Amino acid sequence: MERVARKELSGVASGPQQGAPQWGGLQQGELQRAILLGADLYKADLGEANLYGADLGEANLSEAKLSGANLRRSRLIETDLRGADLIGSSVYGTSVWKVDVDERTKQQNLFISDWNEPSITVDNIKVAQFIYLLLENQEIREVIDTITSKAVLILGRFSEDRKPVLDAIRDELRKHDYLPILFDFDVPENRDITETVSLLARFIIADLTDPTSIPKELEAIVPSLAVPVQPLLEGLAKPYAMFKDYWKYDWVLPPYCYEELQLLLATLVEKVIGPAEAKVKALEERRRAIEAKLTALRA
Numbered sequence: 001m002e003r004v005a006r007k008e009l010s011g012v013a014s015g016p017q018q019g020a021p022q023w024g025g026l027q028q029g030e031l032q033r034a035i036l037l038g039a040d041l042y043k044a045d046l047g048e049a050n051l052y053g054a055d056l057g058e059a060n061l062s063e064a065k066l067s068g069a070n071l072r073r074s075r076l077i078e079t080d081l082r083g084a085d086l087i088g089s090s091v092y093g094t095s096v097w098k099v100d101v102d103e104r105t106k107q108q109n110l111f112i113s114d115w116n117e118p119s120i121t122v123d124n125i126k127v128a129q130f131i132y133l134l135l136e137n138q139e140i141r142e143v144i145d146t147i148t149s150k151a152v153l154i155l156g157r158f159s160e161d162r163k164p165v166l167d168a169i170r171d172e173l174r175k176h177d178y179l180p181i182l183f184d185f186d187v188p189e190n191r192d193i194t195e196t197v198s199l200l201a202r203f204i205i206a207d208l209t210d211p212t213s214i215p216k217e218l219e220a221i222v223p224s225l226a227v228p229v230q231p232l233l234e235g236l237a238k239p240y241a242m243f244k245d246y247w248k249y250d251w252v253l254p255p256y257c258y259e260e261l262q263l264l265l266a267t268l269v270e271k272v273i274g275p276a277e278a279k280v281k282a283l284e285e286r287r288r289a290i291e292a293k294l295t296a297l298r299a
């Protein structure tokens with residue numbers, strides 16, 4: 001199907017009209033399965049338009065009116081939605097990847113359920129598909145439960161000296177039914193990814209023997225996330241100077257100092273996993289106690 005130029009869309013929301021021009025089999029107001037890849041639709045009025053299955057990848061829909069539009073099974077890949085009005089649109093089955101939104105984008109009451117299902121709405125197009133899967137798919141919920149109960153984030157450097165240590169820790173964690181997640185900080189770090197994984201991690205193991213960029217990661221994680229952190233130090237190494245600032249957070253455990261790798265692996269359960277799991281349980285009990293107090297105050 002040929003692409004539809006912007007000038008041909010100027011009155012698209014007005015609905016089909018007698019004798020209206022046709023573009024690749026399309027009439028005004030009917031854009032089902034239209035190929036609009038890369039189209040310039042800046043400020044276009046597509047309110048209540050039928051865009052079922054349309055390809056809107058890389059399209060410029062900034063400040064466009066899409067309120068009440070049928071976007072079911074459409075493709076929004078790297079689409080510019082800054083300032084767009086999506087209120088009340090239907091996004092069931094919509095493919096959303098790396099869309100560009102901002103504080104002006106109106107995303108209220110997006111319908112994520114199919115026509116024959118109870119109406120479910122969300123206010124964020126980026127998470128619409130995830131929320132639907134979470135509600136409808138028991139396996140997805142089980143996967144999330146597994147990750148949050150088994151994931152362990154390992155922070156360290158992939159240097160020639162430290163990489164074998166990190167790999168060995170990862171292998172040992174697997175033996176104890178954990179899901180190790182290992183980050184390489186010898187390449188430019190992505191703090192957003194680190195923070196996201198930290199939210200899922202049950203606890204964190206931080207190799208401080210040769211920290212380099214790890215202080216930046218801990219600075220992003222420790223103050224804002226109450227996730228137990230178990231530091232490691234090999235030989236006579238000492239924590240970097242600023243690490244003392246984290247002692248005020250009781251989810252940061254005392255560093256475990258070990259002499260050699262084999263000793264670390266032999267004592268990993270007792271000296272690393274054990275204290276981290278104990279802190280996880282202590283934090284959970286504290287949260288439950290706080291929730292109980294709040295419930296009592298509201299009663």
